[in-house]
Amino acid sequence: MEISQRVATTAPSSTLAISAKAKQMKKDGKKIIIFSAGEPDFNTPDAVKKIAIKAIKENYTRYTPTAGNQELIIAISKKFREDNDLNYSPSQIVVGNGAKQIIFNALQTVCNPGDEVIIPTPYWVSYPEQVRLAGAIPVYVELEFEKEFKIDPEKLKRAINPKKTKAIILNTPHNPTGGVFSKKDLEKIAQVVENIPMLVISDEIYEEFVYETPHISFASLTKDLYKKTLTVNGTSKTYGMTGWRIGYAGGPENIIQAMIKTQSHSTSCASSISQRAAFGALNLPKQEVKNWIKEFSQRRKLIEKKIREIKGVKVNRTKGAFYVFPDFTEFLRTSCGEKQIKNSLDLANYLLEEAGVAVVPGSAFGLENYLRFSYTLPPEEIKEGLEKIKQAIDKLRS
Numbered sequence: 001m002e003i004s005q006r007v008a009t010t011a012p013s014s015t016l017a018i019s020a021k022a023k024q025m026k027k028d029g030k031k032i033i034i035f036s037a038g039e040p041d042f043n044t045p046d047a048v049k050k051i052a053i054k055a056i057k058e059n060y061t062r063y064t065p066t067a068g069n070q071e072l073i074i075a076i077s078k079k080f081r082e083d084n085d086l087n088y089s090p091s092q093i094v095v096g097n098g099a100k101q102i103i104f105n106a107l108q109t110v111c112n113p114g115d116e117v118i119i120p121t122p123y124w125v126s127y128p129e130q131v132r133l134a135g136a137i138p139v140y141v142e143l144e145f146e147k148e149f150k151i152d153p154e155k156l157k158r159a160i161n162p163k164k165t166k167a168i169i170l171n172t173p174h175n176p177t178g179g180v181f182s183k184k185d186l187e188k189i190a191q192v193v194e195n196i197p198m199l200v201i202s203d204e205i206y207e208e209f210v211y212e213t214p215h216i217s218f219a220s221l222t223k224d225l226y227k228k229t230l231t232v233n234g235t236s237k238t239y240g241m242t243g244w245r246i247g248y249a250g251g252p253e254n255i256i257q258a259m260i261k262t263q264s265h266s267t268s269c270a271s272s273i274s275q276r277a278a279f280g281a282l283n284l285p286k287q288e289v290k291n292w293i294k295e296f297s298q299r300r301k302l303i304e305k306k307i308r309e310i311k312g313v314k315v316n317r318t319k320g321a322f323y324v325f326p327d328f329t330e331f332l333r334t335s336c337g338e339k340q341i342k343n344s345l346d347l348a349n350y351l352l353e354e355a356g357v358a359v360v361p362g363s364a365f366g367l368e369n370y371l372r373f374s375y376t377l378p379p380e381e382i383k384e385g386l387e388k389i390k391q392a393i394d395k396l397r398s
């Protein structure tokens with residue numbers, strides 16, 4: 001039986017593929033330093049685990065309402081109000097199986113065949129595939145290294161087709177570049193989209209991971225933006241809870257209610273136990289999260305310093321998430337013995353085999369010549385990994 005054209009033409013998630021290859025090599029006994037993970041290395045807090053265990057013991061194991069458990073929805077509404085200056089009533093909130101599924105759900109809910117969805121590039125790997133799976137067409141707006149990967153309002157204007165543009169996906173703090181859009185940057189985007197009837201999907205999953213510029217929610221800027229923005233977040237990154245699969249969104253009531261309808265026929269609801277755990281996470285003292293962020297900020301400085309020590313590699317000063325996205329253009333179209341390095345995928349494979357270091361090629365995010373490094377590993381490993389990369393890069397000849 002043939003699979004649908006829609007799915008046959010969907011690329012598998014290449015970030016997951018590289019991590020899987022590196023993990024396999026590790027299992028086979030090789031020492032591999034993994035810079036390719038998309039998740040924090042700290043564990044889910046014990047207090048959260050205890051709440052989940054209690055939920056199981058108390059038989060909190062049945063379907064919850066499709067939109068999510070009421071106590072969790074109220075906690076999310078409070079979080080949006082206190083952290084993001086956003087007033088979403090419970091009927092404007094939906095809980096799903098991770099921010100990934102929330103965005104998938106939103107695109108399924110709003111897109112008609114042939115609609116266009118604007119995606120700034122480089123992008124998080126799943127956006128274009130999710131747009132295509134919803135029958136829509138991704139339209140790319142390139143972000144430039146020289147402009148710190150900020151959105152150029154003129155380029156954005158040119159990408160909008162008043163008859164076809166249905167949505168734009170914004171992401172700040174940004175995966176893969178580690179950039180953060182300041183209030184000024186967001187205002188520039190706002191001026192372009194303000195009078196155009198389109199949905200803004202604002203993916204704020206890394207909101208706590210900011211080191212210099214505070215995180216601003218796009219929807220909080222003006223009343224008009226509030227009415228046209230779906231604010232997406234979740235517990236995965238902030239609380240070391242990627243496996244629990246809890247994401248959520250606040251937004252216009254008609255969109256949220258339609259998303260709940262879509263969810264009722266797909267996943268029914270997020271795991272009841274994970275919802276209890278997420279409720280516990282949202283009630284944790286803020287200090288716990290702040291300590292992790294301090295640690296990440298130190299690692300960020302270290303990794304940028306070590307990357308700058310590799311002659312010929314350019315790297316921006318990053319401001320958020322836990323990624324850096326250096327430019328390796330100088331080392332493409334080179335070779336080491338029989339090994340030809342034609343593109344970022346060849347370079348990532350070369351570094352995995354030669355240096356025992358896993359990174360993600362820029363091509364996975366729609367931008368060649370770059371590699372993405374996560375700093376979700378201890379400082380000693382960051383140092384060792386970058387030393388190994390430096391040695392492997394030294395062997396490349398043009």
Ligand SMILES: Cc1ncc(COP(=O)(O)O)c(C=O)c1O
Nearest residue numbers: 038098099100124175234236247
């Ligand atoms: C930009 C971005 N959005 C969303 C997600 C998905 O997060 P979740 O675990 O909540 O599905 C990720 C995960 O890597 C991400 O990088």
